[in-house]
Amino acid sequence: MPLFFLFFFFWLSLTCRMPLHLVLCQRRISSCSFLSSFKFVFFDSYPPFGSSHFCLCSSRNQSTKTHSVRSSPRPALGPTLKQSPMSYYASLLQSCVVRKAIEPGKQLHARIWQMGISFNPLLATKLVNLYCICNSLTNARLLFDRISKRNQFLWNVMIRGYAWNGPYEIAISLYYQMRDYGLVPDKFTFPFVLKACSALSAMEEGKKIHKDVIRTGLESDVFVGAALIDMYAKCGCVESARQVFDKIDERDVVCWNSMLATYSQNGQPDESLALCRVMALNGLKPTEGTFVISIAASADNGLLPQGKELHGYSWRHGFESNDKVKTALVDMYAKSGSVNVARILFELLEEKRVVSWNAMITGYAMHGHANEALDLFKEMKAKVLPDHITFVGVLAACSHGGLLNEGKMHFRSMISDFNICPTVQHYTCMIDLLGHCGCLEEAYKLIMEMRVEPDAGVWGALLHSCKIHGNVEMGELALEKLIELEPDDGGNYVILSNMYAQAGKWDGVARLRDLMMDKGLKKSIACSWIQVGNKVHAFLSEDASHPKSEAIYAELKRMGKLMKEAGYAPQVGSVFHDVEDDEKVDMVSCHSERLAIAFGLISTSAGTKLLIIKNLRICEDCHVAIKFISKITEREITIRDVNRYHHFKDGVCSCGDFW
Template identity: 65%
Template sequence: MIISRRTSKTLLPHLNQLLRPIHSLPNPNPILSDYYNAYLSLLQSFVSRKAIGPGKQLHARLLLSNLGFDTVLATKLVNLYSDCNHLPYAQNLFDRIPKRNVFLWNILIRGYAWNGPFESAISLYHQMLEHGLLPDNFTFPFVLKACSALSDIDNGREIHKLAVLTRWELDVFVAAGLIDMYSKCSSVEDARRLFDRMSKRDVVLWNSMIAAYSLNGHPSEALSLFRNMALEGLKPSVATLVTVISASADAAALPRGREIHGFSWRMGFSSADKVKTALLDMYAKCGWVRLARVLFEQLLEKRVVSWNAMISGYAMHGHADEALTLFEKMRKEAILLPDNITFVGVLSACSHAGLLLEGRRFFDSMLHDFSIKPTVQHYTCMIDLLGHAGRLEEANQLISKMPMKPDSGVWGALLNGCKIHGDVELGEKALRKLIELEPDDAGNYVILSNIYCQARNWEEAARIRKRMTERGLKKAIACSWIEIRNKHHAFLVGDLSHPQSKEIYGELERLEGLMQQAGYVPDTMPVFHNVSDDEKRNMVRSHSERLAIAFGLISTPPDTVLMVKKNIRVCEDCHIAIKFISQIVNREIIIRDVNRYHHFKGGHCSCHDYW
């Protein structure tokens, strides 16, 4: 049996003798087997403390004592090596143990599932079956975790079949592993079918299904499932709240997020820093960056993930000064080392504000001062920054030096820079690369078409549009949303379907007259040259965000801040127009487009016309 602490103290002098450096130990002596229980106790202590050094020393002692391959002692050693990510040692010992039970196989499978290589976990699982051993409710979650990491749905389905045959499928831990595997393999329908079959569903299972919806871009379903969970009387965990709050942020569903905020406080989670961090991230993504900062300052312990969320929040809103100040505070006052996510936020802040010198300095510092290798996200930020600044050839050179293959984000950033500065030749190169990576994305063709329009090369613009038609590609339909009294109102370009369309267009006409008096001139350059001037003005006048703003103006009191969300980038003309509108109506108007937030107030935008 395992010895108690008191017994351990009485044996300590003897154990110290046993654990002296190996070269000074006496020759093996069978009497050492009398210390078998003491060895067990020590090994258990080493496992709990992950004391790999003393563990190796005791392993050597056991080998000299002819106890090195005893199943119980060796199993604890495999556990120690596995937990400490010394998997070659664990594998070597495992292979030499004559009697291997399911528990021992589970330990090594778990080690590979946690630390990789994940293929080894799956291979061990199949070897286990070949040895005539059936997996249990620990084996399945471990090997499914490896399938999740590899997005290996084929092996995952085969494992699921055996789980059904062995009747482990309906075990909550196995079911949670299966749901996670299907989720990571983008098969959320399979995950939901399994979830619905479960007669007993605990918090872990609900969390897995909510996370599956959130991970696969179904935030509304995640929020709906959370409501069902609450209706069934289950108290959420911190993990539940963090997941569902993140889903609120993804949906930009501020009212839902505020409801969950209040609910979590009523349920006693007001002091949970992980919940507060999720909330501050949600508020920042939903436009309430000031409230996010309040929650940030209330954190009892500010972890790196909390600093990252706040820095990224400031970057998204174009508050570069605040983001960089917070970064310096993180380094000097909190004495925390930034990670690669921190630098994504910092470089995004520089990119959104046009801080070229600062961006270059942080990009170099990341590697030289913090030994963080730039990822494709960091390169995307730098290409975007250089492209906005007109350093297109420098951006092109940086792409050629990337240690990894540039993805669509990198080439998209370069293409956007070419659009800003009218570089046709480099824009054509960027589009060719994007077509290789995203052959069905019509947006890339549209950007190059606009570049040709800016250069008044109408023939090439028409050719690009024709090519889109031949490939069956259609430009994404621009859509904007505004929430008034807890109800969402969606608008498309030229939309006439809203019940108050007459009043909306009347408000737009009123505003346009006042805007023209203030000096507004419509920018219709991206519109085809064979369209009349009146038609061009009507087309830009009825863009979806303007319809949403007009509806907000006629539906809310004069001091109300308007929040509009748009599924694509705000066009240049609408950006100019909204600045005029914000000054005329003396309102703050917030637009969240696909890239960032724009805060319009008093005729100015928080982006300083740099986006």
């Protein structure tokens, strides 16, 4: 019986050229009961121009999350004799828009259709707007396509619908259709269409639209300008974003925030923080966004005093109880080495959203505190639904902690229990975990089974695992793939070269060295930072440019002697060149992190903890050496390398030598 009715309504929708959902609404209005699952509300008591009244109520139905229209004994919002049906329905639709109430909106659409006024420009526009706001783009587009006279506002609403919800290409296509239609884009059109370009990282398209912006003279508009900055930021074009920023008249705080975010998102946290200072000097009042962006930038460069400064700055501006700022601080403290402070702030959050849980779980994962991360994940599952980022943190925790079975279990659970499709990041964690645990064949098999295209991160994880386990054959395969994906990255060649060196295959070392020279490739320059007092000191490998260089090298020599007495034997596998052993020892002992540590030792009082940040992975020899240094000097030394944290204390590293 219900099937018969559905066919009947389908036929009705075809013959009446009316969308099926409206036919169903109409039927519902006529008190058909079997379609109760649609949760439409009866309008039987509604007389458009009668004496009884109803209003849209704001209370939500907890179980269905739909808004309802209910009868009201008060004659407050009903139509008046002076009120036209257009303005009456317009005001009701506006209420639906404000409340994002799609179901009552559909019923109003049905009623409007029944009355034959659904193509009234005002009502049609409001309906399209409502459908777009409620992400019901199919309905919006059905109506939009049937409206013959489309004004600027209507086009903007439809472009916005696609720019917010996708498919983003349609937003861009509609922009050009609007121009062909004879309309000139305005200050509202550009932010929408540029948002679609941002989402697609479509710089060429964005540049074309930027030219249109210039032609219409809207480049200096703050809204258009902010959208342009964001578009260039998402396309990785920092200079173009800055050019737009410099051209905007009367820049508001959002323009500043956009520019701060541009630097931060493109690996330039220091520039972001410098601009934040300029912003403060210009007397602009920072907003929540300013703090979230700046604290995130500070988390990226990992310098705790700078982050603390921002923490205080946010308090002075009354953001001490702002949960978004606090979540950014949780992330910052965790990334800057103070995972315990991060936990205290996390516990102080009034509302722990999924982002907050993710920040804390990821923080634990970075520090190799796998059990804490998994305990927190267990607690989270009882309160908040995890997302794909949560699982990146959980799998990273398993990977850094070497928890093979737990990692496999959570990976399976993510897919089957949480219906989350694994992304390349999840696969990278799994390859890292399997590879570190020596399951190289299984790791390779997983890469072959991946539902997404493996990227350089995935093959890099496999290559690194091959290096740990000395599997030259699979390492060669991984490098082959990496050369296809990252032809200009010399670091990949160096890893395989080191593997050849460890296996004594010097012809392989020479071949790779020649290959690198032919291609003009160099290994990324290793750099380490340490903050002493208010100053950040940077060191490159074998760096002798620091004013205290002589004392630093003297300290290294003194330390080397003590380490040797304590039983330290240099491991020189990570030296690229085929050189004499003595020379190799000298080369590794001058790695950037060792220079930073030596400077820290001579510049701070006994017992002071040292925090060093490095732009690459820490090498095996330095890892062994720093364990010795921590014991000999009785210092706690923390290294944040590109992958994770290493806490050295009393001759032991927190990673348990699993990294």
